[in-house]
Ligand SMILES: Nc1ncnc2c1ncn2[C@@H]1O[C@H](COP(=O)(O)OP(=O)(O)O)[C@@H](O)[C@H]1O
Ligand SMILES: CC(=O)OP(=O)(O)O
């Protein structure tokens with residue numbers, strides 16, 4: 292039971308196309324076979340589901356039949372210079388072509404449903420939702436809150452609705468898992484009427500990952516009431532505090548910019564710095580947006596947003612890389628302490644995402660000096676990337692739990708379909 296979340300994917304499988312993106316454009320980087328292993332509870336019965344996870348510059352897809360992975364892959368570098376994939380529409384069409392090439396085309400009568408990741412659901416969508424014209428309009432209204440993400444999600448929905456108007460399609464929102472966050476944690480301390488009118492509040496993101504990983508961590512603890520901190524460290528990064536399966540706080544806010552240091556995003560910043568950059572720095576709002584979302588984080592600190600090469604540079608004594616990693620890990624440690632306090636105690640700290648699953652040095656540094664809180668990392672277990680990397684008998688289990696957003700989206704899609712059918 293305890294290691295059913297075992298490492299079914301290696302670092303290469305997960306992120307092999309990500310190192311610089313240049314040499315893997317348009318190729319499968321996730322095409323290995325499912326090996327979903329035992330221990331997972333499937334809900335909603337068998338059915339063939341296509342999952343589309345459209346990110347700001349990539350589309351991940353997976354075709355699942357019950358527990359079996361029939362096809363999967365990633366189209367990357369969408370819209371980047373020199374990429375053969377100009378936009379999300381073209382990426383989706385290439386996904387459809389690839390599936391057709393494998394005899395698994397979207398026209399297949401065996402396809403039961405399509406599940407779409409949608410990043411921002413605002414306050415309107417707090418559960419997986421069958422897609423209708425009104426739902427599409429609702430997602431479009433939220434574009435100003437997630438300008439990098441929601442348009443990509445909409446492009447996917449439009450392409451597949453055009454190709455298969457007959458098929459149930461479900462939107463699974465990144466924000467939904469965070470709908471349980473209490474007002475004390477979701478409210479920004481600004482004028483209440485203004486905030487309510489414009490929807491300025493904490494929504495939180497990466498919800499399908501936090502839901503999946505916190506569920507696995509709760510199982511690992513062997514206690515349904517376990518308090519869990521999930522550290523989702525990918526290109527985007529966020530932390531969540533989960534108590535008895537319910538999310539009570541998360542580090543991303545109104546947009547996916549707040550919180551942890553990320554590949555290219557700053558995370559937490561004095562809001563007055565934005566005013567200063569505009570007034571004194573002479574930057575336009577679009578320039579500041581671009582600075583904070585695309586040219587900050589690890590990239591801004593050391594010129595590189597690939598954590599593998601950054602940690603290699605640290606080993607080689609590079610000072611910029613060293614500062615960047617120390618800022619990254621300091622922010623993580625601060626959130627771990629904050630969420631320990633929010634939860635009152637912690638049973639499991641779960642690392643996930645490309646960095647969390649693969650980088651032993653980041654895991655070790657992020658939790659350094661927390662022994663007094665019962666938090667420690669065993670060097671040998673950590674280097675091996677065991678499921679549990681804390682020492683035997685530690686009060687807090689530190690775990691490495693590979694996330695699986697596509698599986699979680701399929702699960703939620705099927706549960707909605709069977710609910711609506713019944
Ligand atoms: N072995 C590794 N050591 C350190 N970082 C790694 C390793 N493998 C992958 N990563 C990092 O994971 C990040 C991508 O994470 P991932 O979760 O795949 O991204 P996304 O948010 O796009 O889904 C990159 O910064 C990459 O460098
Ligand atoms: C919401 C978000 O930040 O997603 P990603 O990490 O995929 O960019």
Ligand SMILES: [Mg+2]
Nearest residue numbers: 525526527644
């Ligand atoms: Mg991700």
